[in-house]
Amino acid sequence: MESSISLALAAQVALRRRMDVVANNIANANTTGFKLEAQIVQRLDQPVGDTDVAYPLDRGSYTDLRPGPITVTGNPLDVAVVGDALLAVQTPQGSRLTRDGRMTRAADGTLADLSGHAVTAAGGGTIQIPEQAREITIASDGTVTADGEEVGQIGLFAIPSDLQREADGLFSGSGAPVPATDATLQQGALEQANVQPITELVDMMEVQRGYERVQRLLDGEDERIRKLVERAVRV
Structure with a gap:
């Protein structure tokens, strides 16, 4: 009973x-x-x-x-991750991972997410977008070009085995992000839920x-x- x-x-x-x-x-x-x-x-x-x-x-x-559907937006700072990988951003709590590819140029020129967290470049560090840049191109490997001049490469990182969900669409994992080997970016598009x-x-x-x-x-x-x-x- x-x-x-x-x-x-x-x-x-x-x-x-x-x-x-x-x-x-x-x-x-x-x-x-x-x-x-x-x-x-x-x-x-x-x-x-x-x-x-x-x-x-x-x-x-x-x-x-599992991947969500990809919607074309036409915004040059929008990217959709294609494949098993995540973007990384630098937060006050440390490096965090995300599939949210909505990016913007911060006041100091840093490529950042909509919350102001700097997007991590391949190999670490950040990416600076010149203030006067008129045309921004993001290649499938993450290479960022401003008016024909390469300014950095957006990092694509492997999904950690101990992935933990956090707030605001962010994830964490132990250790430093590891570069992904089989993923690309699609510029002017976003992955939906x-x-x-x-x-x-x-x-x-x-x-x-x-x-x-x-x-x-x-x-x-x-x-x-x-x-x-x-x-x-x-x-």
Whole structure:
């Protein structure tokens, strides 16, 4: 009895966590470079009365790194990563990785992301865009040319095995970023989120129904215990 209640409560915790994950995916369905988060769930079958009930137990989550669709923007400072690689930016917390290729020229000429973090060049360092530059070209290997003069190369870095999701579309990993060997950039384009909103909405409804089923089981157990106590008192 107590184990069934404990499992039911654990299932509710897992379902609530799953709802948070799904809601965050839906909220970021239009976020450039966003990667779907997926929950790791363990199914545990437990008899409740004459019925076997499958309880979902939360075992964490992982990032789905499958590529999202690429949209052409025509902005010369937009780039889409093609292949298994990430861009790197320099934040106050250290080097961070991202698939968000929206870039801009900071006030001091540094090539940066929209949050002002300097984009890391291949081999480290930053890239400076001359103030008077009129035509900026970014080659598939990341080489940046301003008015025909090469000014640097955007780094493409391998996806670390211990990739950790952070806020604002950033990721972290242990150690220094390692150059990627099989990836390119597409100038004037952006990778969209790899979220399928319809699928996530269906998942959200399933989570809600699952939560309600578990709550009914808990209510039934509570009623059964109450009746047992009443009978014991009468005896």
